[in-house]
Amino acid sequence: MDSRYSYDENSETWPVFVLALTSVAVVPLTIAKVYSALSTNVELQHQDAIEQRNIPPQVLKHRSDQKRRSSLTKKNIFLVFGWIVIAAMVYLVSTTEQTPTQNLFDPYELLGVEFGTPEKVIKSTYRKLSVKYHPDKIKGASEEEMKELEERFVLITKAYKALTDEETKENYEKYGHPDGAQPVSHGIALPKFLVEGKSSPLLLALYIALIGGALPYVVGTWWSQVKKVTKRGIYSDTAEEFITRLMNQNPAKHVGMSTILTWLSNAAEYKDLLPGKTPEQIYSLYEEYLNRKPSDDALTAVSIVPTLINGLFDITANFRSTEITLTVVDTLKHFTQALPEGPKNELLQLPCVDTDAVNKSKIVKLGRLTTLPRDEIKQTLGIKDDAELEEALRVGTRIPKLDLISAKFEVPGETVVTPSSTSVINVKVAVKSARHHKKASVSQEKLEEDQSLEAMRDPFKIVHAQPPLPLAHAPFFPSERHSGYVGFIVLQRDGKICDQPVLFRNLDLSNLDLSETEFKDGKKVTVGTFKLPVSQPTPAQPGKYQFRVIIKSLDYFTQDIDTSVTMHVQEPPKIEEVNYDIPDPEENSLAGTMAELRGEKVKSGDSDDEDEEESDLEEEEDFTDINTDTEEEDDDED
Known part of the structure; x- marks a missing residue:
């Protein structure tokens, strides 16, 4: 191999290279991964969840197996192996002794002078050092010491x-060394035996496998996954199947x-998840689960x-x-419960609860159930044990219901909905429990919101x-x-969705802890907010739309929001014009001259003189009146 190349025989370079790359x-x-885990834990611990005490054993086992499988993903294995490396x-870096490298040639450091030192001082310093280190001037030094002194x-x-x-100075300035250009040595971060020894074919084979095999495989797999999965996380074949069925669906059929x-x-996902299962068998597994008799499949x-x-849904x-x-949203509720x-x-x-007993009763709503005496609640739910009754009521009273307070269109920064503006629908609700029977x-x-500039820039911050x-x-x-709600806007004219649905993951549930009296009083009630953006600008013509x-809740069968909202588009309020009553400029002034050039009205100088004379006469008349009154008063005194 070329002598200009040097090998990393002491393992000084390649560990640093591998460390940086890894x-x-x-x-x-x-x-x-750590940020995601911490964020998830903070979110889930922010509000108290309903404790789940009646999880079937097969579900617990499946969840445990799922967590174990999720922890053994390729990414996690890569991270563990990476940290080991x-x-x-x-x-290796901390325990390997580093070979000192030759310093760059610095004449100032060698002579012990600073940059910019006068030549006279440099000559004087050189004479002193040459006397000190000249081999002929030193007696009794060993051979090794003499060699160092000569160097x-x-x-x-x-x-x-x-x-x-x-x-010599030109060589130093051009090449960094007084002797001119120096030979360059390139280091290879590999031991010599891997390149020139018996392991050389192995290294070559590894290189070919990496560049010609592993890299194309990784890129091809990544591209295949990108093409295979949509932004919503479902297979492209599944999305195509859904679209085809929607297009072929008879509009008259429910x-x-x-x-x-x-x-x-x-769905095409089941070919990978449950290979060998037909769609009919998957449907049977759905029914098995919905009847609360789930198998592992x-x-x-x-x-x-x-x-x-x-x-x-999308x-x-x-x-x-x-x-x-x-129907799709309700189907998700059925699977959740x-x-x-x-x-x-x-x-x-x-x-x-006992399914047969509930189906025989006339009670349908949770709110109605909580008004009954305990014995009737037991009979309605088919529960005989008091502890089981407490468990059922504990869960039932923690399921949130949405009580609508107001719903209206708003344009941030405006008092009315103006034409051709960006608007939002602001929905205010009071979250309540099944035991809250009165309206808050x-x-x-x-209901008032922050009207600061920052709030107007981000109306969804609340x-x-x-x-x-x-x-x-x-x-x-x-x-x-994780609980959630979904909201969407429907145009009343044709009954069709007119904007993209919005997923909500934030809502204050503290009202569930209030008593019936506290909720009705309203002083401790927290108002919840949903805001739905409207992508299209408001109509250009004023009117009512x-x-x-x-x-709707994505998890519970409960009281949701379904209400009509009127968009009342109005012209913005007119601002009163202020009349400052600025007089016309005088004819002989600069402003008057400019006004005449523009063809505007000016005040003549004669009229000003007449006005002044009239003003003087009025002032004299005023003073005359005053003097007359004074004289009359004097006469009366006499």
Whole structure:
């Protein structure tokens, strides 16, 4: 190999190279993972979740297996291996003795003078050093010492010439050395035996495998995944299947939950998740789970349903189909609570209840249930044990209900909805429990928002400032679920969705802890806020336009928001003009001359004189009146 190349025989360079390369990949991934974990923990602990005490054993086992599988992902294995490599390289770097490198030629340092020292001083310093280090001047030194002195003397001489001799100085300034250009040596961060020894073919094979095999495989796999999965996290084939079924759907035919289940069961994801299962078998697994008799395969099939429904929800919203979109949201509720279609799901979502007893009763709503005596509640729910009754009521009273306070269109920074403006729908609610039967008396002050410039720049800041929603009570679901609401706007004229749905993950649930009296009084009630952006500007013509706002829970069968909202577009209030009554400029003034050139009216000088004379006469008359009165008073005194 070329002698200009040197090998890393002492392992001084390659550990640093490996350490830097590994750190670039491992450290950012670790920071992102830690931040994500901390953020999730903070969000889920921000508000008290409903404690889940009746999770079936098979669900607990499935969740445990899922957590174990999620911890053994390729990314986690890569991070662990990466940190092991980093630790090993840090140890090597810290324990390896570094070979001192030759310093750059610095004549000032060799002579012990500062930059810019006069030549006279340099000559004087050189004479002193040459006497001190000249080999002929030193007696009795050993051979090794003499060699060092000779090297030192040569360097001092070169340093002196580099600062005084023109030719030597030119070499130093051009090449950095008084002797001119120096040979360049390139280091290779590999031991010599890997390049020139018996291991050389192995290194070559590894290089070919990395460049010709591993790199194309990684890039190809990444590109395949990008093309395979949509932004919503579902397979492209699944999205195409959903779109095809929506386009072929008969508008006159009602789309119920069974239709949605059929669409979901045909998802391409199940070919990888449950290979060998047909869509009919997947549908049967859905029914098995919804009847609360889940097998491990059923829990596996249901585990990806939220992702599939999110993708389907996005597609149905783009098709502007209000009916199908509402059915999709309700289907997600059924999967969350593991309940089939039926009118009593608000009661059946409670723990410890008997399905037959609930279906036989006439009670449908949780609010009505809480008004009954305890014995009748037991009979309605089919519960005999007091502890089970307390558990059912504990969960039932922690399920949030939305009580609408107001819903209106707003334009940030305006008092009215102006034409061709960017607007939002501001929905104010009072979250209440099933034991709150009266409407909260909320003062107007609680509905007012910050009108600062920062709030107008970000009108949704008040929504994100609310506490994150806790985990949903879903004891049968294969994994823990984060609560949420979805809101969308419907045009009343044609009954179709007119804007993209909005997902809400923040809402204050502190009202659930209030007593009936405290909630009715309203002083301790916290007002919740939902804001739905309107992508299209308001109409250019003033008038009234009718819309419908729907906000639904993604997890519970409970009281949601479905109300009509009027967009009243008005011209902005007119600002009163102030008349400053500025007099016309005088004819003989500069302002008057400029006004005449513009063809404007000016005041003539004669009129000013006449005005002054009239003013003087008026003043004289005034003084005459005063004097006359005084004279009359004097006469009276006489």
